[in-house]
Amino acid sequence: MSPRQRADARRNYARILAVAEEEVAVHGAAASLEQIARVAGVGSATVRRHFPTRRALLDAVAKERIEALCARAEVLAGEHDSRTALLDWLGEVIASSTRSRGLAAALAYEGAPPEDVYENSCATALEAAGTPLLRRAAEDGAVAGDVTFTDLVALMVGIVLATEQHADPAAAAERLFRLTVTGLSPRDQSAIL
Incomplete structure (x- = not known):
């Protein structure tokens, strides 16, 4: 992975986590992973790469x-x-x-x-x-x-x-x-x- 790809991955992670915090605050543990991906401007596969399970996302x-x-x-x-x-x-x-x-x-x-x-x-x-x-x-x-x-x-x-x-x-x-x-x-x- 190139340094640019790593930087993009870190930015995606931070953006996904920030959106997830907002979505979980509103919708609780049932927050939609697809909605989180949409608002974060990434694909659902990117969300799942960083957070392979709902549990991993809630933990973060x-x-x-x-x-x-x-x-x-x-x-x-x-x-x-x-x-x-x-x-x-x-x-x-x-x-x-x-x-x-x-x-x-x-x-x-x-x-x-x-x-x-x-x-x-x-x-x-x-x-x-x-x-x-x-x-x-x-x-x-x-x-x-x-x-x-x-x-x-x-x-x-x-x-x-x-x-x-x-x-x-x-x-x-x-x-x-x-x-x-x-x-x-x-x-x-x-x-x-």
Whole structure:
């Protein structure tokens, strides 16, 4: 490949990604790859060359948000209260997902068995960042010991997808998350996740 072809490929990639971010923001994970190609001014084969699957495109769109959430998990890992650290981080993942349509779909394991994590760079990165928070909370007895990170991803994705059509998705997702954490118990009882 000549230097000119490489430069064209980099420009195409950047243009496709910019258009994809806009399309995913409007249409979520179901954004049309053909529409992305049309708006970016490239052929659909060019889109598929850079992003061979919808998952690859969603991962690329979500990359910066995922990196910020991973960095936040590192900061929260130093907090004294392990339960609060975990719940704060999960709340931030949910809030970020409600602001960024398509992010929840990028996190979904797409039906993979819990013991066989789907090839998914977004979920893999968040799992690497969040597992220490979950492990510490479980060791402290602040979270049930049988809760897995896969359980938490399913919970977060479910909440975000269930609320994305609400008038205020962030508020609806926050309410469902808090309800999930506290359960249906009266407020004076402490709950374990």
